[in-house]
Amino acid sequence: MNKKIKIKCLWCNKQFDFKKTINVNYANPIFEDEPLFVCSPEHSEKTIEFLEKARNYYNSTYLSLLIALFIYPFLAFVFKKYFLIITMFMSFDFGIGLLIFPFTTPHLIKKVGILKSILIAKTIAIIVILIGFSLLKKII
Ligand SMILES: [Zn+2]
Numbered sequence: 751m752n753k754k755i756k757i758k759c760l761w762c763n764k765q766f767d768f769k770k771t772i773n774v775n776y777a778n779p780i781f782e783d784e785p786l787f788v789c790s791p792e793h794s795e796k797t798i799e800f801l802e803k804a805r806n807y808y809n810s811t812y813l814s815l816l817i818a819l820f821i822y823p824f825l826a827f828v829f830k831k832y833f834l835i836i837t838m839f840m841s842f843d844f845g846i847g848l849l850i851f852p853f854t855t856p857h858l859i860k861k862v863g864i865l866k867s868i869l870i871a872k873t874i875a876i877i878v879i880l881i882g883f884s885l886l887k888k889i890i
Contacts, residue, residue, distance in 0.1 A: 760786050761793035761800075763863030776801045779808045780856045800864050804853065811851045818843060834889055841882030848875035 755768035766789040774786040774794055778801040786801075788794045822840040826833050852871035859867040 757787050759789035759793055759863065760860075761788050761797045761864050763866060764789060774798060774801070776805075778802075778805045780804050780853075780859060797864060800868070803851070807851050808853055811847070811853055814847070815844075834885055838882050838885035838889065841878050841885060845875045845877075845879035845882060848872070848878065 756765040757768050757771060758765055760774070770789065771787050772789070772791065772794050774788055774797050776786070776798050777783075780801070786797065788797050818840065822836060822843075826836045826840075829836065848871055852868045852875065854867045854871050858870070862870070
């Protein structure tokens with residue numbers, strides 16, 4: 751019986767032979783101390799680059815998102831007259847932030863791999879920015 755253990759690459763999400771595993775050891779706030787496996791030195795490099803960015807910005811990105819989710823609806827509620835303008839600012843703020851810091855949740859990153867999770871985050875970012883522009887068109 752040929753029992754080959756397959757494992758998923760954290761970067762590209764492709765399955766590969768466990769024997770070819772490269773273990774990425776890099777302390778980060780997304781996966782904390784979990785062992786991280788990738789399929790090639792190239793993907794190891796890209797994963798570390800991503801984790802380095804996460805180490806520097808993941809927590810602050812999450813915090814600013816939480817603050818934004820509180821402040822913008824609050825402002826929109828208090829200044830009902832400026833609802834569109836406030837929503838537009840929220841769209842640009844959130845969209846541009848997500849474009850620069852394309853972080854999603856640890857659960858999603860594990861499920862689809864880092865590469866796809868970045869693409870998903872950037873796609874959402876562009877959609878949100880476009881919503882901002884459509885609001886801008888309504889305002890002016
Ligand atoms: Zn890979």
